Amino acid sequence: MTLQAQPAHAVEAEPDPPYDWPDYVGTRLRHPKQPLVIVPHTLTELTGPAYGNGVVGELDADLSRQHEGEPQGQRMILEGRVLGSDGKPLRGQLVEIWQANAGGRYAHEVDRHPAPLDPNFSGAGRCLTDDEGRYRFVTIRPGSYPWENHPNAWRPAHIHFSLFGRAFTERLITQMYFPDDPLFPFDPIYNSVRDEQARRRLIASFELDLTVPNWAHGYRWDIVLGGRYGTPLEH
Numbered sequence: 001m002t003l004q005a006q007p008a009h010a011v012e013a014e015p016d017p018p019y020d021w022p023d024y025v026g027t028r029l030r031h032p033k034q035p036l037v038i039v040p041h042t043l044t045e046l047t048g049p050a051y052g053n054g055v056v057g058e059l060d061a062d063l064s065r066q067h068e069g070e071p072q073g074q075r076m077i078l079e080g081r082v083l084g085s086d087g088k089p090l091r092g093q094l095v096e097i098w099q100a101n102a103g104g105r106y107a108h109e110v111d112r113h114p115a116p117l118d119p120n121f122s123g124a125g126r127c128l129t130d131d132e133g134r135y136r137f138v139t140i141r142p143g144s145y146p147w148e149n150h151p152n153a154w155r156p157a158h159i160h161f162s163l164f165g166r167a168f169t170e171r172l173i174t175q176m177y178f179p180d181d182p183l184f185p186f187d188p189i190y191n192s193v194r195d196e197q198a199r200r201r202l203i204a205s206f207e208l209d210l211t212v213p214n215w216a217h218g219y220r221w222d223i224v225l226g227g228r229y230g231t232p233l234e235h
Contacts, residue, residue, distance in 0.1 A: 073102025
């Protein structure tokens with residue numbers, strides 16, 4: 001069976017993916033089967049949660065120094081800003097990431113991809129945004145990996161992001177991708193974001209000014225919590 005690039009579905013484009021996306025097999029089991037019930041927002045949804053910075057350590061944001069040795073792969077610096085729907089920077093935001101190693105394998109017991117584990121790379125980090133809404137990670141560029149969604153299925157290289165925002169209504173879990181990945185046309189998760197402009201907002205840009213000579217590549221990716229130009233969700 002030859003896998004062809006997936007055509008765009010003939011539906012009105014929206015920035016966020018639908019709960020049920022047939023090409024992404026996992027959504028068949030977890031999307032709501034009944035019409036959604038609208039629950040009015042209360043003080044709980046419109047305020048909090050709030051997180052202090054006492055438990056976030058220096059090495060949490062540098063995934064290349066969390067173990068005794070250095071991890072394998074291309075070292076990279078990832079920077080960006082977290083913005084509200086009004087375009088203003090959000091300070092003190094908890095930004096969490098997790099990813100596969102350079103061989104495309106997660107340090108998780110359920111990952112059975114026959115790529116080698118890296119004893120010096122756990123693949124998880126976190127940081128708090130500064131007064132200008134900036135975050136910064138040092139990590140390793142992840143590899144692509146196979147998954148069982150369809151025959152010969154491979155995920156494009158990506159990093160998972162989690163942000164809580166200023167309120168529960170701004171909660172965001174999503175994925176960041178890398179420029180010009182040849183697997184984009186074949187990935188149902190990436191293509192579940194049906195609006196082309198919204199998909200582009202999931203792709204980081206290579207930035208030479210962030211690149212450190214003889215040491216690391218540099219990428220920039222800004223995150224917008226909510227609004228018309230918000231960063232798309234990962235359902």
